Structures are given as structure tokens and as C-alpha cells.
Amino acid sequence: MIPLETFRVALRALLRNKMRSFLTVLGIIIGVGAVIAMVAIGEGAKAQVEASFASMGSNLLILLPGSTTSGGAHGGFGSMPTLTWDDLRAIRREVPSVRYAAVQLRSNAQVMSEDQNWATSVTGTSPEYFQIRSWRTQSGRPLLDSDIESSSKIVVLGQTVVDKLYGPSADPVGQTVRIKNIPFEVVGVLARKGQSPMGQDYDDGVFVPQSTFQSKIQGGLQKFISGTIIMGAVSTDATGRAQTQVTALLRDRHHLEGGADDDFSIRNLTEMANAQAEGTRTLTTLLASIAGVSLLVGGIGIMNIMLVSVTERTREIGVRMAVGATPFNILLQFLVEALTLAVAGGMVGVALGVFTAGRLAAKFGWPTLIRPDIVVISVCFSGLVGVVFGLYPARKASRLDPIDALRYE
Amino acid sequence: MALVELERVSKVYRMGDVEVHALREMSFATEERDFVAVMGASGSGKSTLMNIIGCLDRPTTGTYRLDGQEVSRLDRRELAHVRNRTLGFVFQSFNLLSRTSALENVELPLLYGGVPARERRQRAAEALGRVGLGERIHHHSNQMSGGQQQRVAVARALVTRPRLILADEPTGNLDSRTSIEIMALFQELGGAGITVLLVTHEPDVAAYASRVVVMRDGRVLSDKRQAPRLAADDLAAPPAPEPESPAAAHAETAS
Numbered sequence: 001m002i003p004l005e006t007f008r009v010a011l012r013a014l015l016r017n018k019m020r021s022f023l024t025v026l027g028i029i030i031g032v033g034a035v036i037a038m039v040a041i042g043e044g045a046k047a048q049v050e051a052s053f054a055s056m057g058s059n060l061l062i063l064l065p066g067s068t069t070s071g072g073a074h075g076g077f078g079s080m081p082t083l084t085w086d087d088l089r090a091i092r093r094e095v096p097s098v099r100y101a102a103v104q105l106r107s108n109a110q111v112m113s114e115d116q117n118w119a120t121s122v123t124g125t126s127p128e129y130f131q132i133r134s135w136r137t138q139s140g141r142p143l144l145d146s147d148i149e150s151s152s153k154i155v156v157l158g159q160t161v162v163d164k165l166y167g168p169s170a171d172p173v174g175q176t177v178r179i180k181n182i183p184f185e186v187v188g189v190l191a192r193k194g195q196s197p198m199g200q201d202y203d204d205g206v207f208v209p210q211s212t213f214q215s216k217i218q219g220g221l222q223k224f225i226s227g228t229i230i231m232g233a234v235s236t237d238a239t240g241r242a243q244t245q246v247t248a249l250l251r252d253r254h255h256l257e258g259g260a261d262d263d264f265s266i267r268n269l270t271e272m273a274n275a276q277a278e279g280t281r282t283l284t285t286l287l288a289s290i291a292g293v294s295l296l297v298g299g300i301g302i303m304n305i306m307l308v309s310v311t312e313r314t315r316e317i318g319v320r321m322a323v324g325a326t327p328f329n330i331l332l333q334f335l336v337e338a339l340t341l342a343v344a345g346g347m348v349g350v351a352l353g354v355f356t357a358g359r360l361a362a363k364f365g366w367p368t369l370i371r372p373d374i375v376v377i378s379v380c381f382s383g384l385v386g387v388v389f390g391l392y393p394a395r396k397a398s399r400l401d402p403i404d405a406l407r408y409e
Numbered sequence: 410m411a412l413v414e415l416e417r418v419s420k421v422y423r424m425g426d427v428e429v430h431a432l433r434e435m436s437f438a439t440e441e442r443d444f445v446a447v448m449g450a451s452g453s454g455k456s457t458l459m460n461i462i463g464c465l466d467r468p469t470t471g472t473y474r475l476d477g478q479e480v481s482r483l484d485r486r487e488l489a490h491v492r493n494r495t496l497g498f499v500f501q502s503f504n505l506l507s508r509t510s511a512l513e514n515v516e517l518p519l520l521y522g523g524v525p526a527r528e529r530r531q532r533a534a535e536a537l538g539r540v541g542l543g544e545r546i547h548h549h550s551n552q553m554s555g556g557q558q559q560r561v562a563v564a565r566a567l568v569t570r571p572r573l574i575l576a577d578e579p580t581g582n583l584d585s586r587t588s589i590e591i592m593a594l595f596q597e598l599g600g601a602g603i604t605v606l607l608v609t610h611e612p613d614v615a616a617y618a619s620r621v622v623v624m625r626d627g628r629v630l631s632d633k634r635q636a637p638r639l640a641a642d643d644l645a646a647p648p649a650p651e652p653e654s655p656a657a658a659h660a661e662t663a664s
Contacts, residue, residue, distance in 0.1 A: 323518040324493020326486045
């Protein structure tokens with residue numbers, strides 16, 4: 001018999017008992033709906049984490065100067081400048097797995113426009129900084145090497161600062177702002193980046209050349225860097241290697257003996273990002289497997305109803321066999337019926353899942369992400385459930401004795 | 410060559426510890442265009458005979474050749490093909506698919522025979538026209554009288570142009586006039602080259618056959634050819650006043 005005909009016969013048999021068919025597939029609908037919604041939430045969370053780590057910078061390593069120990073009290077990392085400008089130059093020159101390195105000198109200051117002012121963080125750095133962070137300017141230009149050489153009094157603003165000083169849609173390039181009462185020309189505005197994984201607003205800050213920072217904002221030592229160094233490794237895989245190589249280089253440069261502690265520390269943010277992504281992945285797997293169990297329960301529901309249906313239609317099976325249906329024809333008919341039920345349930349479930357994810361996103365502000373591959377897999381899996389659980393009833397139908405089937409009351 | 414040829418066919422059923430001999434070394438043959446009525450009390454083996462001839466069951470011993478082909482050892486799939494191509498069935502309880510139109514019921518055997526949709530539809534409509542239901546092809550079985558349903562069943566049996574139609578008490582659920590109409594249809598089939606094998610316990614019905622086989626205890630008791638009564642003539646004659654059944658008369662006086 002032609003497959004299309006088998007499908008038509010199956011569809012008609014199912015439509016004959018609309019309510020029963022609906023209740024039968026309810027398990028599948030809820031199962032698939034749950035899978036879609038749960039994975040959407042899990043993936044949404046993962047995407048959010050990934051996005052925030054991406055705006056932090058790719059393959060990022062942060063190098064902090066060491067701690068002081070005075071009279072038994074440990075000062076913590078960064079309390080004593082141990083990193084020198086020569087160290088920075090050596091890293092740039094000698095560590096191949098580090099693509100970019102830049103200083104990050106930081107201070108809080110009041111930034112003033114003509115009629116507004118805003119307290120924000122001022123960072124003194126070099127052009128590489130924007131490469132490491134993968135930050136782009138929305139208008140104007142970023143910092144240039146020439147700005148550092150000439151200690152220009154120029155500034156690049158973050159979006160939050162622009163909002164506070166000039167209003168949301170303003171473009172202040174060319175204007176003058178005053179930092180610590182010194183006029184700086186605005187040469188660029190950074191594109192909006194959102195929050196860091198720790199909830200810090202990346203857009204709330206201004207950036208000036210490191211040389212200008214040292215001479216005008218916060219005078220520092222000539223030899224030591226009074227801040228941190230951020231580094232971008234050549235690839236994600238290289239972050240571990242970069243960490244080892246930089247550690248070896250600095251220990252050598254700082255003349256540390258075998259047993260001595262490092263007088264600096266390196267934070268590998270890619271590893272942190274991976275750990276967090278791993279966490280959300282585990283969550284997604286857990287949610288999906290709970291939802292998968294409900295799919296299996298739905299499959300058992302299908303099997304149950306198919307068995308009832310085979311018993312109910314015993315006479316019909318007998319008639320079909322008498323007029324020439326082979327056992328395989330009968331098997332196929334019931335299998336296609338189970339498959340149709342399951343796939344239809346799967347599709348309705350997808351709609352339900354997408355709807356639920358949308359509602360959750362709207363109501364609780366959770367980020368959700370519908371992945372097309374998950375949708376396809378869910379529908380295919382529910383089809384598989386239909387075939388697996390439809391096989392036993394279909395086999396039972398195909399093995400009926402036509403004489404008994406015709407006599408069945 | 411004989412269309413149906415049974416040679417020393419036995420059928421033994423096991424019911425617990427008891428062996429039931431439904432057929433005992435029965436030999437039987439029909440010629441083409443025969444109209445055979447098989448009669449006998451219940452338990453005489455006539456249903457078993459029909460099931461074996463109808464390729465729904467296989468003999469325990471002996472051989473069965475249908476249209477020259479040895480079918481007693483075929484598997485279920487092959488038997489289904491034989492049923493589809495060579496045989497047609499008419500049952501006492503019509504056995505139409507419920508909530509399905511007459512046309513689709515008649516199309517059913519063609520569906521399993523792999524006939525393309527357009528041809529299927531055309532042939533089914535043609536068969537329904539042949540049994541006098543050309544106007545009712547889209548009616549569902551529950552919208553039709555018993556006689557009409559049995560006509561649909563006959564159309565379903567002959568739509569595949571079978572060699573043999575097996576009818577198991579086809580008039581058992583019909584009144585006498587519709588019974589005659591159905592018998593008239595069967596008699597026409599003989600003219601179209603189709604052999605009809607009919608199981609009945611009513612001598613009135615058997616009178617329309619050209620050959621009557623009486624069975625008892627799994628054997629042929631008698632096998633006689635006769636001049637069939639012509640159903641068409643009975644239908645043409647003015648309808649005789651229907652003899653009221655005692656039950657109906659009783660019901661009337663009771664009310």
C-alpha cells in the first residue's frame with residue numbers, strides 16, 4: 001500500500017476519536033514543551049554568561065602586582081607595586097602566546113561637561129587595551145600610540161558617562177570635558193557593552209592615554225606600574241600556556257629563588273568563563289533529562305491507547321486482512337498511527353514550549369534562547385518514542401489470526 | 410481445469426486435550442462459473458471448509474490447489490496476496506468499515522493491491538454501479554439499509570475481478586426480498602465468469618445455486634447438481650404478500 005494512503009488512513013482513525021487522541025498525546029506535548037522551555041532557559045542563561053565574558057575580553061589574563069608584608073600583616077595582591085614598565089615590555093617582546101598586553105591604571109574622578117558632572121572611573125591605558133577587550137568605538141576613534149607619545153589630553157568616553165553628561169542619544173565627540181579640572185578633548189565614544197559577569201557596568205568609565213594619566217590624573221613612580229596589566233592570549237587554548245610563560249618570565253626578572261612565593265599573581269578569566277559555562281551546561285542537561293523522562297511517560301501513554309485501539313478494531317483488522325492486507329500492511333498502519341500521534345504531539349509541544357519560554361522571559365526577565373537544533377531533535381525524538389512504543393501494539397495487530405479477528409465481537 | 414481442488418484435506422484443532430476433526434480427508438472440486446451452495450448443521454465443518462478455501466486457514470494434511478496453484482503451504486504474506494488477487498469475501502454481518510463511505514469500502518482491496526488512486530476510484534464506482542448503488546457511492550455504511558450494505562460488500566468482493574467469491578451466510582441478516590436481490594447478484598456473477606461458493610442453512614437460498622453440497626462431520630454427505638431457481642424471475646413477479654412471521658403477529662396482538 002502506498003505510504004501516503006497509510007498516512008491518510010492513520011489520520012482518519014485518529015480524528016475519529018479526537019478527544020482520546022488529544023489526551024493520548026498530552027504526555028508528549030507536555031514532555032516536548034518542557035524540553036523546549038527548559039533548554040531555552042538553560043541556553044539563555046548560558047548565552048548571557050558567554051556574552052558577558054565576551055565583553056570582558058577574549059582569552060583574557062589579568063596580571064596583578066604582589067602583596068606587601070609589613071610587620072606580619074599581609075597587604076593582599078596589588079598593595080605593593082612590583083611590576084615594572086620593563087616587565088610589560090618584556091612580556092610584549094618575549095612571550096609568544098600573549099598577543100597583546102596593556103596597563104590598566106585606574107582612579108576615580110569627577111568628570112564634568114558644561115553643565116553636568118559624574119563620578120566615574122578613569123583608566124589610563126594604551127591602544128592594545130581595546131583589542132584585548134574587543135571593544136569598539138561607536139563614534140570618533142579609540143586611543144592611538146601617538147596620543148601616548150605626546151601625552152595628549154584626550155579622552156574616550158563610555159556610554160553611561162555620555163548618558164549622564166550629555167543625554168542618551170548625544171554624540172559629544174569634539175566637546176571638552178574636565179577631569180580633575182583639567183580640560184580633555186573627547187575623541188571617541190565606545191559602543192555599549194553591558195555588565196560584566198560580576199555585575200559591574202562596563203560602560204561607566206572613561207579612558208585616557210597612560211602617559212597623560214600619570215602626568216595629570218595620578219602621579220606614579222617612574223619605574224613601577226601602579227596598576228595592573230591585562231593580557232590577551234593568542235587563542236583560548238593558549239591561555240594556560242601564556243600563564244605559565246609569563247610566570248616563568250617574571251620570576252626570572254624579579255630574581256625569585258626556587259622556594260620563594262610569586263610577587264605577583266595571574267588570573268585566567270577564560271578558565272572562569274569555562275567553569276561558569278560548564279555550570280550552566282550541567283543545569284541544562286539536568287532540566288532536559290527531567291523533561292525527557294516525561295517524554296517517556298508520554299510514550300507509555302501512546303502504547304496504552306494503541307493497545308486499546310488494536311483490541312477495539314480487531315474486526316476491522318480482520319476485514320482488512322480478508323481483502324488482502326499483509327501482516328506488514330497492518331503493522332505499518334498502526335505504526336504510522338502511533339508515529340503521527342507522537343510527531344503531532346511533538347509539534348504542538350514545540351509551540352507550547354516556545355510560548356512558555358516567551359512567557360517566562362516576559363514575566364521574570366529570564367533570558368531564553370530557542371535553539372533550532374533542539375526543536376528538530378525534540379520532534380524527531382518524539383517520533384522515535386512513537387515508533388518504539390507503537391511497535392508492540394502494531395506487532396500484536398499484525399499477528400492476529402484473520403479468522404479470529406473477523407469473528408471478534 | 411478445476412478452480413478449487415481439495416485433495417484429502419483434513420483439519421484438526423486442538424482444544425485442550427481434545428482433538429477436534431473439523432474436516433476428515435475431504436476431497437472437493439469446483440468448475441469455473443459454478444454456483445455452489447454448501448449446507449450442513451453447525452459443526453459439520455462448512456465454516457472450516459470456507460476458511461481453507463478462502464486462504465484464511467491452512468489444512469493440517471492434504472493439498473489445496475486454487476486456480477492450479479498449490480496454496481496449502483504458503484505463508485501469511487503470500488496467502489494475503491492470493492486473497493487479494495483471486496478471492497472475494499461476503500460475510501453475514503457485512504463487515505464494512507464504519508464511518509467510511511461506500512466508495513472507500515469498495516476501494517479497500519484495490520488499495521492493498523497497489524492500484525493507483527485514480528483507477529481505484531473509477532473501478533470502485535463501476536463496481537458500485539454494477540450492484541445498483543451508483544447513486545449512493547458517498548453514503549456511509551451507517552446511513553444504509555442492510556440490503557444496501559450487503560450490496561456494498563458484494564461490490565467490494567468483485568471489484569478486484571476475482572476468480573472466486575466466498576459468501577458466508579450472506580442473507581442471514583436480510584429479509585426475504587433483499588435476500589433474493591442479493592442472490593440475483595450472485596447469479597449474474599456466474600455469467601461474468603466468477604465462481605460463487607455460498608454457505609447457508611436455508612434451503613430457500615440454496616435453491617438458487619446450481620450445485621448443492623451437504624456436509625456432515627467433516628465429510629461430504631451429498632453433492633448434487635440442480636436446475637437453479639432464477640432470482641431475476643422472482644423479483645420480476647409481483648411481490649407475493651410477505652408471510653407474516655409468527656413473532657411479528659404475536660407482537661401485534663400483544664399490543
